[in-house]
Structures are given as structure tokens and as C-alpha cells.
Amino acid sequence: MSDSxxxxxxxxxxxxxxxxxxxxxxxxxxxxxxxAPMSPLDMMSYSPCQDxxxxxxxxxxxxxxxxLSNTSSSGGQNHHQTTSQQDFSPFLLPxxxxxxxxxxxxxxxxxxxxxxxxxxxxxxKSRDKARRRVLxxxxxxxxxxxENQKLQVKVGQLSxxxxxxxxxxxxxxxxxxxxxxx
Amino acid sequence: MSDSxxxxxxxxxxxxxxxxxxxxxxxxxxxxxxxAPMSPLDMMSYSPCQDxxxxxxxxxxxxxxxxLSNTSSSGGQNHHQTTSQQDFSPFLLPxxxxxxxxxxxxxxxxxxxxxxxxxxxxxxKSRDKARRRVLxxxxxxxxxxxENQKLQVKVGQLSxxxxxxxxxxxxxxxxxxxxxxx
DNA sequence: CCTGATTGCGCAATCA
DNA sequence: CTGATTGCGCAATCAG
Numbered sequence: 001m002s003d004s005x006x007x008x009x010x011x012x013x014x015x016x017x018x019x020x021x022x023x024x025x026x027x028x029x030x031x032x033x034x035x036a037p038m039s040p041l042d043m044m045s046y047s048p049c050q051d052x053x054x055x056x057x058x059x060x061x062x063x064x065x066x067x068l069s070n071t072s073s074s075g076g077q078n079h080h081q082t083t084s085q086q087d088f089s090p091f092l093l094p095x096x097x098x099x100x101x102x103x104x105x106x107x108x109x110x111x112x113x114x115x116x117x118x119x120x121x122x123x124x125k126s127r128d129k130a131r132r133r134v135l136x137x138x139x140x141x142x143x144x145x146x147e148n149q150k151l152q153v154k155v156g157q158l159s160x161x162x163x164x165x166x167x168x169x170x171x172x173x174x175x176x177x178x179x180x181x182x
Numbered sequence: 183m184s185d186s187x188x189x190x191x192x193x194x195x196x197x198x199x200x201x202x203x204x205x206x207x208x209x210x211x212x213x214x215x216x217x218a219p220m221s222p223l224d225m226m227s228y229s230p231c232q233d234x235x236x237x238x239x240x241x242x243x244x245x246x247x248x249x250l251s252n253t254s255s256s257g258g259q260n261h262h263q264t265t266s267q268q269d270f271s272p273f274l275l276p277x278x279x280x281x282x283x284x285x286x287x288x289x290x291x292x293x294x295x296x297x298x299x300x301x302x303x304x305x306x307k308s309r310d311k312a313r314r315r316v317l318x319x320x321x322x323x324x325x326x327x328x329e330n331q332k333l334q335v336k337v338g339q340l341s342x343x344x345x346x347x348x349x350x351x352x353x354x355x356x357x358x359x360x361x362x363x364x
Numbered sequence: 365c366c367t368g369a370t371t372g373c374g375c376a377a378t379c380a
Numbered sequence: 381c382t383g384a385t386t387g388c389g390c391a392a393t394c395a396g
Contacts, residue, residue, distance in 0.1 A: 020376090091394060115367090122368055127387085130370090139318050144326035151333035158340035165347040172354060297382095302374060304383055309372085312385090 105112050288292050 022263060027204060068307065104307055116390075118368075119391085123370080123389075125386090126369055126371085134316055134319070137316070137323055141323040141326060142321055144323060144330055148326055149332065151337060155336050155340065158337065158344060162344055163349065165344065165351065169347065169351065225379090253380075300383080301376085305374075305385085308384055316388085 105115075287297075
């Protein structure tokens with residue numbers, strides 16, 4: 001990296017991107033978003049947010065959804081999907097009813113596939129972004145570490161130089177202290 | 183890493199872990215590995231290795247595998263799996279035949295589920311580790327940044343002090359240079 | 365309500 | 381062979 005003296009770190013944080021040649025070489029309907037440069041603000045505003053409900057592949061409340069004509073589709077993993085059961089959601093307060101029972105969408109519908117494909121693209125994009133973010137953080141840490149070592153060396157040099165000058169001055173003060181200037 | 187003045191960064195890199203309270207609150211057969219402290223060496227030896235073959239959910243060579251009694255199982259995503267086709271793998275040189283045609287394992291066998299479950303556990307563990315690694319890298323970068331600012335301030339102070347002493351010395355040298363001491 | 369972005373999970377391929 | 385990694389798709393949820 002280019003470092004003129006002892007203070008050129010944190011560059012390329014929100015401007016340049018080193019690798020950018022990430023995976024994304026798949027063969028399955030890969031639209032491959034052009035890997036947008038990702039705004040610098042996005043870089044810092046990243047907090048995992050671990051206080052999520054976290055109930056994915058489990059029933060949890062019998063979740064009424066009357067839509068499972070899973071024919072010839074890929075049929076993801078072992079996710080829920082119960083059948084025939086009244087939906088009282090509209091009559092309950094939002095804070096009390098089950099997850100709302102979304103709009104029924106059969107898994108073999110064109111819309112379903114369209115949504116899935118779009119989400120897959122979004123997921124790839126998001127993960128690519130995350131990967132780049134991690135790489136940048138790693139590089140930033142390395143740069144800062146180098147920078148730090150240089151700065152510490154410099155501090156050591158300056159301190160020693162100061163000690164030398166102080167010693168010289170003290171010597172000169174001993175015999176004839178004629179100058180009033182400090 | 184002993185420091186006495188302006189060099190106390192990179193601590194807790196391989197010793198302490200702040201949060202460690204990660205997701206992992208699922209309800210689906212969650213063995214939840216105790217989040218081993220992860221050796222400090224593992225932290226640095228991390229290179230994505232993007233030169234992989236990368237051919238997962240696609241046929242790619244008709245890949246002979248006579249094992250798909252996918253009954254009542256979860257049946258993952260749209261992965262390959264062709265049927266009825268002779269396997270000439272044993273008669274071809276290792277460098278010419280298809281991916282070896284592994285040992286046939288039906289998806290509803292107990293062994294399959296056992297392997298899957300073990301892998302799922304390993305995956306969770308690995309991802310947890312990766313998450314912690316990322317968090318640590320982020321914190322390290324922040325610490326290094328603070329440290330850097332302090333060091334730069336210190337360098338500025340020392341430089342100024344040096345200038346002052348140099349000025350004083352030059353003043354003393356002008357009038358009577360009687361002392362031979364350097 | 366809809367759409368894109370995130371995130372945890374399981375799967376399969378591959379690495380070590 | 382076994383555990384560790386990694387890319388992917390799915391579904392739930394978040395954020396506009």
C-alpha cells in the first residue's frame with residue numbers, strides 16, 4: 001500500500017475495492033448483479049440485530065396457509081405448512097394473532113418462481129456485499145496495524161531525540177545560567 | 183505485546199470474546215455446540231479460496247448415481263440425480279472419469295440422516311465461528327483506529343516539543359559558544 | 365401491499 | 381472417513 005509517511009490509513013474505505021473478483025461463477029440462472037460499489041455508509045451501518053424472533057423451520061403456531069400444491073417444484077427443506085384450519089387472524093389484535101397468514105401462493109406458480117428467483121438474486125448480491133465488507137475490514141485492520149507499528153517507532157525516535165536535547169540543555173544550564181529564556 | 187506508553191492495541195485477539203451471544207436459539211434439533219473459544223491461530227489462517235470448481239446444483243456431466251429413493255425425506259433443493267445409466271467410472275483413468283460416483287446412500291436411510299445432522303451441526307459451528315471472527319476483526323479495526331489517533335497526537339506533541347528545544351538550543355549557540363560539549 | 369435486503373438454516377460438494 | 385468450509389436456495393423478516 002502507499003504510505004507517504006506515517007498517516008495514510010483508512011483510505012479506500014468507501015472509494016476503491018481491491019478484489020471484487022468474487023465467486024459468482026455459477027451456472028444456475030445467474031443474472032449476476034454487477035457488484036455495485038456499495039456506498040460507504042452501508043459499510044458502517046452493519047449490526048447483526050440478534051433480537052429476532054427466530055422461528056423458521058418449525059410450526060410454532062399452526063400458521064394457517066392453504067397452499068401446498070408442491071408439484072414438480074423443488075420443494076425446499078423441511079418447512080412447515082399445515083392444511084385446513086380456520087384463520088382467525090383478522091379478528092385478533094396484531095400483537096396476539098399468528099404471523100398473519102400471508103397471501104396464498106402455490107409453489108408451482110409462475111409468480112412463486114419469479115419471486116424465488118428474484119430473492120435468490122438478492123441473496124447472492126447481499127452475500128457478495130457482505131463478503132466484500134469482511135474483506136475490506138480485514139484489510140483495514142492490517143493497514144491500521146502497519147500504521148500503528150510505524151507510529152510507535154516514530155514515537156520512540158522522537159522520545160529519544162527529546163531525551164538527548166534535554167540532556168544537552170541541562171548540561172548547558174549547570175555552569176553559567178545567563179540566558180533568562182526558560 | 184508488552185506496552186508501557188502508547189501501544190495497547192490488538193489485545194483480546196485470541197483471548198477474550200465480548201458478545202458470544204449469537205443466534206442459535208432455534209428449536210429444530212439444536213445440539214448447539216458450546217461455542218469453543220477458537221484458537222487464535224484459526225483467526226488469521228482465513229483465506230476464502232475462490233478457485234473452487236463450483237458446480238453444485240447443475241448436472242454438468244450426467245453424473246451417474248443410482249440412489250434416489252427420496253421418500254418422506256426433506257428432499258433438498260433442485261439438485262441433480264440421474265437414473266439408470268451404466269457407470270464406466272471404474273474403467274476410466276481418474277483424470278478422465280466423472281466425479282467418482284460416490285457410495286450410494288439413499289436419502290431415507292438412517293445413515294444419511296445421521297450424516298446430515300452431523301454436517302448441520304458442523305455448519306452451525308463453522309458459521310458461528312465465522313461470525314465471531316468477523317466481529318473480532320471489526321473490533322480490532324476500531325481499537326487500532328483509536329490507538330492510531332492517540333499515536334498521531336503523541337507524535338505531534340513530541341514534534342512540537344522537539345522544535346521548541348531545538349529553537350532554544352540554537353539561541354544559546356548564537357552568543358557565546360564556550361562549551362565544547364557537542 | 366409490494367419489493368429488495370438480510371439472515372439463519374439445511375443441503376451437497378469439497379477441502380483438510 | 382470425519383469434521384470444517386463454502387456456495388446455494390428457501391423462507392421469514394426487516395426496511396423502505
